[in-house]
Amino acid sequence: MINRISFLFIAVSFWITACGQVNKPDNENFNQQIYVDIDIATSMLSVTDTLYVPKAYFEDEKGFIFKLNKSLKVQVLNNQFSVKEFKKDPIKEGVLSKTYILTPNEDVVDETVMIALQYSGKIVDELKKGAAEYARGFSETKGTITEKGVYLAGSTYWLPTLEIEALWSFNLTVKIDTAWNVVSQGKRIINKEVNGKQLVKYISPEPMDEVYLIAAQWTEYSLQAGDVLVQAFLRTPDEKLANKYLGVTSGYIDLYKKLIGSYPYTKFALVENFWETGYGMPSFTLLGEKVIRMPWILYSSYPHELLHNYWGNGVFVDYSEGNWCEGITVYMADHLLQEQRGNGASYRRTSLQKFTDYVNDENDFAVNKFLNRNNSAEEAVGYGKSMMINNMLRWEFGDKKFIEAYAKFYSDNKFRKATFGDIQKSFESVNSTDLNAFFTQWIDRKGAPTLKLSDVEVKKKKKQYHLNFTLKQLQKEDVFNINIPVFVYFEGENKLTEERITMNKREQVFSLDFDKKPVRIDIDPQFQIMRRLDRKEVPASLSQVFGEKEAIIILPENSKHLNAYTALAKMWQKTQAAQGKKLSIIPDNKISSIPTDKAVWILGFDNKYSDFVNIAEKYSSVLGAEKLEQIKTLKKEGALIYAVPNPNNVYQTVGFIGANNDDAIAALSRKLLHYGKYGYLGFETEKATNVLKGSLPALDSPMNFVIDTKAEISAVIVSRKALSEVE
Numbered sequence: 001m002i003n004r005i006s007f008l009f010i011a012v013s014f015w016i017t018a019c020g021q022v023n024k025p026d027n028e029n030f031n032q033q034i035y036v037d038i039d040i041a042t043s044m045l046s047v048t049d050t051l052y053v054p055k056a057y058f059e060d061e062k063g064f065i066f067k068l069n070k071s072l073k074v075q076v077l078n079n080q081f082s083v084k085e086f087k088k089d090p091i092k093e094g095v096l097s098k099t100y101i102l103t104p105n106e107d108v109v110d111e112t113v114m115i116a117l118q119y120s121g122k123i124v125d126e127l128k129k130g131a132a133e134y135a136r137g138f139s140e141t142k143g144t145i146t147e148k149g150v151y152l153a154g155s156t157y158w159l160p161t162l163e164i165e166a167l168w169s170f171n172l173t174v175k176i177d178t179a180w181n182v183v184s185q186g187k188r189i190i191n192k193e194v195n196g197k198q199l200v201k202y203i204s205p206e207p208m209d210e211v212y213l214i215a216a217q218w219t220e221y222s223l224q225a226g227d228v229l230v231q232a233f234l235r236t237p238d239e240k241l242a243n244k245y246l247g248v249t250s251g252y253i254d255l256y257k258k259l260i261g262s263y264p265y266t267k268f269a270l271v272e273n274f275w276e277t278g279y280g281m282p283s284f285t286l287l288g289e290k291v292i293r294m295p296w297i298l299y300s301s302y303p304h305e306l307l308h309n310y311w312g313n314g315v316f317v318d319y320s321e322g323n324w325c326e327g328i329t330v331y332m333a334d335h336l337l338q339e340q341r342g343n344g345a346s347y348r349r350t351s352l353q354k355f356t357d358y359v360n361d362e363n364d365f366a367v368n369k370f371l372n373r374n375n376s377a378e379e380a381v382g383y384g385k386s387m388m389i390n391n392m393l394r395w396e397f398g399d400k401k402f403i404e405a406y407a408k409f410y411s412d413n414k415f416r417k418a419t420f421g422d423i424q425k426s427f428e429s430v431n432s433t434d435l436n437a438f439f440t441q442w443i444d445r446k447g448a449p450t451l452k453l454s455d456v457e458v459k460k461k462k463k464q465y466h467l468n469f470t471l472k473q474l475q476k477e478d479v480f481n482i483n484i485p486v487f488v489y490f491e492g493e494n495k496l497t498e499e500r501i502t503m504n505k506r507e508q509v510f511s512l513d514f515d516k517k518p519v520r521i522d523i524d525p526q527f528q529i530m531r532r533l534d535r536k537e538v539p540a541s542l543s544q545v546f547g548e549k550e551a552i553i554i555l556p557e558n559s560k561h562l563n564a565y566t567a568l569a570k571m572w573q574k575t576q577a578a579q580g581k582k583l584s585i586i587p588d589n590k591i592s593s594i595p596t597d598k599a600v601w602i603l604g605f606d607n608k609y610s611d612f613v614n615i616a617e618k619y620s621s622v623l624g625a626e627k628l629e630q631i632k633t634l635k636k637e638g639a640l641i642y643a644v645p646n647p648n649n650v651y652q653t654v655g656f657i658g659a660n661n662d663d664a665i666a667a668l669s670r671k672l673l674h675y676g677k678y679g680y681l682g683f684e685t686e687k688a689t690n691v692l693k694g695s696l697p698a699l700d701s702p703m704n705f706v707i708d709t710k711a712e713i714s715a716v717i718v719s720r721k722a723l724s725e726v727e
């Protein structure tokens, strides 16, 4: 017993001399004082962790149950407690943690209970290919200490993990090999060499649900942007790259400060990881070597991860009622940046298209059941639909009220766990309205409406024009109560009129009166409403072929590339089967026509059916001379991929893949999944380098109707201002 106390005393006193005064923990919160010693060569982790837990936690619980990585040998340093393995919870195969119970040896009297634990062991968990995210293919580790780097997170159980979900403020002091450095949440207050080891200390007064310890040998760059220190930790020195990140980061911090409120932390660090990731942690982001160098990341994943400091890592997610943070992060980062470039409507259309293509009766679920994405359907609901719900809130209440509601949600819930219900509360308070019906319909209920416009007519009575039309909701599920934007064009007018109609029946007739003659009507042409799209509203794209539950690949029996095409077909058959989809394979000489009841892939320029999808002819006027010339060359020397509507059934899509090189075909078999949103693509060389991409225009949309085909229509729909440009 004495030994333990003196050990604690020695341990703490060493650290006090090394790091200065130990901060007194806040009584209100759970607090940890963590001292870590890492030895890279042996992968050894030694931790002295002093936990401060409110007394209340011991009153209804006899013991204190926690989980810890099973490689770590634990002992308790203060004699007030005993620790032993919790036998009721035997170790299972593949489970990383062991469960322990800590029992008080005497009555707990102090308001804040101090528990000092000491443990050490080897932490190595090899990187494994993540099976779930087929389209991303990131590797994963639960936590590891290797020569390449250190990754310790909640998933590692490197700190005691309580049964209840506590939020911890913490001080983290790390001793690690020289030339290494450490990134964690909070502010770095010590970073120096002491006795042949690097000593790094972080303080995080902000409560956290897990503590990260990331370490590697980096080159460090920094820039002070107002109150926020912007840092870049790169594995290979690259000042130009670092400066790019530091520059855009201060721009984004400024943008979100205006939009939502002050950035919640004192620093933001870009950290280069030792495997490919796109993680957003509180006050830093962990991006892989390749990811970090993709030029578009600065304007897509990077602002997304940065914004997670507000949504997810500033206001935490209470997962018991669904993950709300992805939808709003996509909306205020990815969507906002596209909107700034005038691409808001097409971004929303792509998102609705994914929902339409990937979500079906079997895999659909309510947004409040979303936790994280493991496949395209989960992404289409948890990211896409959730993003569209935010767009509807903005469209309903206007830009200013939308911004005000989220600013309030942020200040009310900062460093707390929040739910969709808290977002609802904020919108209700700012707009003085009851939004129960809206949130129940969109968050608690699955599905989306499918709209159809019909019976459009104009009647003139005296000097008034009456525009009558019918809207139907075609989905199998119950009727949705929705407000829908309707745009009306007038003869010889440069301006058009936007009307809002409310639909709450399966079929509804609407009548709008004008004193000018309406010549055309568009229903939701800017994709403001969460709904399934009609295939004819949507340009054909590869994702339609990938997303279909049943598809067939037609192989070119007489092609010299038959083996390469067959390998591609077999690989895709496997990946599709893993998602419960059926992909069959058939040679072109075994069928007499292209199926119309499923998606179709036609492989090979010399496929019997390749003329079936000859875009050069059908779309020559929209492609233009230059692209047609490029397509001609690619057909001879490169690779061409298209998606077009099946001529015998526009609701099915036909995909075509033609290449002149076996290696290129192999490369395409891996690459094409990432190009799902495109309608045509061109690639060069055996590595399949992308040189051409785009979408072919949609056929006649069933969501608009030209009443007078002879009338000249000159008005165009003007996009609204981006959310960031709202005064």
Ligand SMILES: [Zn+2]
Binding pocket: 304, 308, 326, 329
């Ligand atoms: Zn995200």
